[in-house]
C-alpha cells in the first residue's frame with residue numbers, strides 16, 4: 489500500500505505482512521513491486537543505526553550531487569518520527585516538511601527522493617533503523633541543517649533541549665545559511 493505525503497515524491501509504503509501461527513513474513517524490498525508503482529530508484533547501500541535513548545535525533549542530513557541520496561527508511565525495532573524537508577530550488581514546497589511515524593509493529597516505510605533533508609527522532613528506547621540509499625557514502629558531499637531550525641519549524645514532538653544529539657548535529661548550521669545544491673525537476 490502506498491500513501492503520498494504532502495511532499496511530492498515522499499511516499500509512505502506499507503508492504504504486505506503475511507501472519508501465521510509462527511509470526512509474520514514481509515518482503516521489505518521488491519524492485520519489481522515498486523516499479524509497478526513507478527518507483528524505479530536503484531539502491532546501492534544499506535545503512536542501519538541503533539539509538540539507545542528516546543528522543544535521539546539524527547539529522548537533518550543530505551549528500552549533495554553527484555552523491556545525492558534517495559532513501560527508503562524502515563524500523564527494525566521501536567518507533568521513530570521520520571522527517572523529510574524539501575530543499576529543491578524551484579519546488580513549490582521548498583522548505584516544507586513532512587513527518588511519518590514508522591514502527592516495527594506496522595512495518596511501514598518512507599521513500600525520500602533526492603533533494604530532501606532527512607532526519608528522525610526516536611519515540612522508543614533501543615531503536616534500530618535500517619534504510620536503503622541510492623548513492624554510496626560520500627562524506628565530502630555531506631551537509632546538514634539544524635533539526636530545530638525556526639524557519640523550518642519541524643514538529644519533532646519533543647522539546648529541542650531534550651534531544652539527544654551528536655556533536656555534529658548540535659553544531660549544524662541554520663537553514664538561513666543553507667544554499668541548496670538541488671533543483672526541482674522541470675525547473676531551471
Ligand SMILES: Cc1cn([C@H]2C[C@H](O)[C@@H](COP(=O)(O)OP(=O)(O)O[C@H]3O[C@H](C)C(=O)[C@H](O)[C@H]3O)O2)c(=O)[nH]c1=O
Nearest residue numbers: 535537546547549550559606607608624625626654656
Ligand atoms: C551515514 C554514514 C556514516 N558513516 C560513518 C561516519 C561516522 O563515523 C559514523 C556515524 O555517522 P553519522 O553520525 O553521520 O550517522 P547519523 O547521524 O546516523 O547520520 C545519518 O542520519 C540520517 C538519518 C541520514 O539520513 C543519513 O544517512 C546519515 O546522515 O558512521 C559511514 O561510514 N557511512 C555512512 O553512510
